[in-house]
Amino acid sequence: MIQFIDVSKFYEDVVLKDISFSINKGELAFITGPSGVGKTTLLKLIYAETIPDEGNITVAGWEIRDLKQRTIPYLRRHVGVVFQDFRLLHNKTVFDNVALALRIHNMHPKEIKEDVNEVLKDVKLKHKTNAFPQHLSGGEQQRVVIARAMVSRPTVLLADEPTGNLDSANSEIVMNLFKEINARGTTVLIATHNESLFHHTGRRVIYLKDTAIEREVSG
């Protein structure tokens, strides 16, 4: 589903160097490593917010290299992202923030309403449907972002530090959500430094260190 072959990314410094790995369809895997190692960068490469300087990336059958400006939106519709910095719109309600992910598919308003309400129930935010993001706590905002990433039923779900703002109780709720989504067939890739998320799960964990993959283990 996701394949990296000798991928490198440089900014001022080398951030990622000769990264190769592949995540299979239906898998749920983790990427971990210290702050600033390149976890977010790696995810950005997957949904084409940034392009690799070397190597090849394939996502859900799309060759990132060969994507035209015009086709990037269509790739992104297959990739749901829980952004580390949320990217919620402050002038839109929780409902509209989540609905946006469906509106850009030009879905029918009635279907949108049904789907959004369902997913807000899943993340336990039904009671905040008409609230604005800046009126939510950090943990509540985190869950809105997860809802938005889920609602369009993407082929691939990327989550960047999805429990950074959550206490352990809420972290568990969110992790259970990811497992459920994964069980329905979505490939899930989670970037986190929170080791308790993957300890004793038996899922694959990719450890990044100093621009390279250090090891891959079962957590």
Added chain:
Amino acid sequence: MIQFIDVSKFYEDVVLKDISFSINKGELAFITGPSGVGKTTLLKLIYAETIPDEGNITVAGWEIRDLKQRTIPYLRRHVGVVFQDFRLLHNKTVFDNVALALRIHNMHPKEIKEDVNEVLKDVKLKHKTNAFPQHLSGGEQQRVVIARAMVSRPTVLLADEPTGNLDSANSEIVMNLFKEINARGTTVLIATHNESLFHHTGRRVIYLKDTAIEREVSG
């Protein structure tokens, strides 16, 4: 230094009800509780981003109730805040983001330069001085926010989930910074759900639950 007397805050629901506590000058204390309990709201009350619906708050000798629009800036100059949502300016470099906290004091450019460079060294971001925030990792951004809150040597330092984006190694670096600032005489109040931050520190911890203070203990 910080005193709450029967403070209540309502949004659509009751968020905080009859909160009373006081933090002494030179103390380092924690506020904890589940997501959405009102930790951020409590901090906002301290730096007057929002006003209490009931009760009295005193901060560094200022009575929040009686503050005039005109005097709010002067209170805030005594209160450094590490915002949960960072509030970094994307069109300014790391240096300028931190310097801003001094520019509003109308400090001399030369002094500003010295102070900013020093504090960036403290948070281990000297090499990112001229980078832009969106080019930083989540953890690096977190540390820029801490640097900005520290640089003006506030009387009170508030930190809202300051380790949410940090792995354990970086969390420790940051916590040591807070201890140092505190040792220099600044009163520090940290809101977090990360129990490992206050376990076995012997510092005071205020537990919030369902709109009220559940208990105060030594962590």
Added chain:
Amino acid sequence: MRVLFYSIQSALKNLWAEKWINLLTAFSVGIGLLILSTFITVTFNMDSVLKRWARSFGIVVYLDDDISAEATDTVRELFKQDADVLEVNYISEDEALRELRLILGSEASILDDLERNPLPSSFELKLKRDLLIPSYVKKKAEEIEEMSGISQVQYGEKWLASLNTVTRIMKASSIFLGGAILIAIIFITYNTIKIFFYRRKEEIETLKLLGATKSFIRLPFLLEGLIIGIVGGTIGSLALFGIHSVLVAKGLDFIPSVRAIIVSIPDEIFLSVPVAGALMSFIGSFIAVGKIRY
């Protein structure tokens, strides 16, 4: 076609959310178009007035007092064969006197006491429009004066120079002022749409990351510009119509030429103004939205 539906919905919502700034934009566009269309109308009418004036410009060739009928015919034939000359009119002594009588009006009675007609006969020549250049006309007049049987050649020398200057200044200022106002109109919409664009910059970035196509992002802004332009144009058009109606109703017969400049207005302009407004504003919002890159 649900993209269009969402775009229209979004455009209308945004227009309504910022109704004051939008109204002010439309109003400014309207003012610009009002000034522009007034200016165009005046220029347009002025031009036809100038054409009329140019048509009335004649070289008066006075014949010798004692010229014979044959000699007069010879001169007439020469003029008729001249390619520069558009029209030749013979004014006999009697006609000249009759014209003078008309000019004098109520005081014409003084002519009754005359014993003989003191006026000479003359030819009035009209030159082709594009030959009405001061230097050329001067040369022509001198040539004619050399001919036999001619006593004197007269024409409005200063008048002709002024005609030329006015024509040239009008053309130059049409281009300058017209262009400047058009740029200003485009800019006004550009500015407003740019505000909206910046205000929603974060939203746009997020939309891109969520997989929105370019047209999904751009269409609302373009539609907003278009609507602002149409409303602005309509305001301008109505204002023009109002002012024009007032002027006509007041029956300004102060200076006939001024009246001609103000009063005659082509009907098409009332439709053209909103169309021009829509076009300019569309261009403005098109530039404001700019290139969208992923």
Added chain:
Amino acid sequence: MRVLFYSIQSALKNLWAEKWINLLTAFSVGIGLLILSTFITVTFNMDSVLKRWARSFGIVVYLDDDISAEATDTVRELFKQDADVLEVNYISEDEALRELRLILGSEASILDDLERNPLPSSFELKLKRDLLIPSYVKKKAEEIEEMSGISQVQYGEKWLASLNTVTRIMKASSIFLGGAILIAIIFITYNTIKIFFYRRKEEIETLKLLGATKSFIRLPFLLEGLIIGIVGGTIGSLALFGIHSVLVAKGLDFIPSVRAIIVSIPDEIFLSVPVAGALMSFIGSFIAVGKIRY
């Protein structure tokens, strides 16, 4: 006073960062001021032309052909005592003939053949400026016609009506167009500063939380507006000066009254335009920044 230093620094930096939009704003403000100042100049000159015309307006009172010298004196005294009358001029038969001779110019020779002067003597009356209302003048003329020794009273009835209409229309359109352009100018700057304000909205929110005072936040925007206005006004002023110079150089002596309208221009206007630009733009940016609340 380091606030001011930082504000100027920040304003200049922002102005430079967005130089195109700022230049376009200044340019639009300039165009607006150019149109406005041209319009004011024309109105101003037009007004003095109208005043001159009004001064030249006279009622011509023709006396009976066979009136005696004493009767003429009586009539003159009556006019002189009339409070409405500003000036009384007696034109004898001989003077009337001399004037006609001037009017006829080169064709005056026809008058040489006259045996007796057919023209009547007359008084020309000038009325007070504020009495030049069509209905009042009409009544006056009728009263005079009743007096003994008077054969006929003549004055430009239509002309007077037009003078009144023109004056009224000019006043109305001054207020309307002038006001509209001023609003448009204020709006243009408002719009641009609003863009900057929105673009830095996040920054402003953050500055507030960091403890910035209101003036620290507002000053840069107000300074930007001020500078844009001054630059725009200077553009407008230079354009006005340029156009005026060209018109004067071309020596437009086409229609003397038009010449008078275009050519005379008070020097102060070249300074007033930048000042007006600065003021309008300052108002625009002041509104754009709005009230800052903590």
